[in-house]
Amino acid sequence: MSSSVVQASGLGKQYRLYPSARARLRALLAGGGAARSHWALQGASFSLRRGQCLGVVGDNGAGKSTLLKLLAGTLAPSTGTLSRHGRVTAILELGAGFHPDFTGYENLRFGAGLIGIDTAQLRALEPGIIAFSELGEAMARPVKTYSSGMVVRLAFALVTAVEPDLLIVDEALAVGDQHFQKKCVERIEQFRKNGCTIVFCSHSLYHVRQLCDVALWLDGGAQRAFGPTEEVLGGYEAHVRAQEAAQEAAPLPGVPDAAPARADARIETVRVANLDEGTPPTLQGPDLELTIEVSAPAGECPSIAMMLEQAHGVGITSTSTQRAGVRPQPLGGGRWRASVRFPALALHTGEYVVSVYLFDASGLVVYDQWMRCAQFRHVYADSTPGLVRLAHEWY
């Protein structure tokens, strides 16, 4: 038997938007009408095994909540199929189903029935639920007298009283105080250790990195990527940076404009070693190695330089043969070659670009420049946040 707990195929949710409530009513009564169709989610396809933790990421309005509600069964899909195996518990809009005039005890009984806990089971579970919620005598008060944090505590304690096969968690946990958040995360972690499958939606990429082994990136309702967390978040972070830098491609700092191209002084080829066929290609292996061939005016040994920067972000480092005190290798006929290697490239997972420069012998005149001429993806196995791994020691 397959160990898949969730299997989604082509899952989509379409809403019909009407210009006014009156138009909506008219459409309901008479059929048709001027509805505009809006796809909150389209074509989500993935499967999750027992014990996997999925992080759902994306910009505001990307369709994350819609996907979680479909998985939880509180929304019906417009397209596609979804199969779920075992007990499903959703921590969505926590406490939204509580009745404000009922006491904590009454809401507990009422809520337990809704999530399939019968009276005998609740009797056994109730002391543990109340202890976890830390509500004590407040349980006898109407829920309308509770703070939002107290409502979340009661709801979380109830819905997690029985360990599910699939746990769906949205950002509701951000409501509680730090002490309670920690308890919630510990309980979720415990479930996970016991083999529970978890779907977790968050704007905090840090938490997605900490908790999830797979991630799904939604963009405008469409599934952009699904796979190992670090690979998906790398793509999503590049997208976020691209949006931030959308207006201008920042010029590289400190490099003057190139002189008009001359036939006898130009960059001929730039080659990055060990790239695969992807778009962008991924660097295979830990080293970044670049080989540059140029033409230079007769009798002049040029300086060859390169700059490495984030594809959508900051410059990282630059180096030149002149500064390094290295003479490019003469190939004859005014052609020169230089190679540079960054052993065990000390960058975290992300997309990077290389620009290459040809300077005169003094390193002052830019003969030619190939801006952002090679883009690649670098994958570093450890998912620590940040850009670069600096040498350091803890003591």
Ligand SMILES: Nc1ncnc2c1ncn2[C@@H]1O[C@H](COP(=O)(O)OP(=O)(O)OP(=O)(O)O)[C@@H](O)[C@H]1O
């Ligand atoms: N009931 C609804 N009727 C019409 N459109 C809706 C409805 N619910 C959501 N949408 C739309 O569907 C899209 C996806 O919404 P959703 O709430 O799933 O996004 P999200 O990724 O969870 O956003 P956020 O991060 O801001 O919570 C949005 O454009 C939203 O306006």
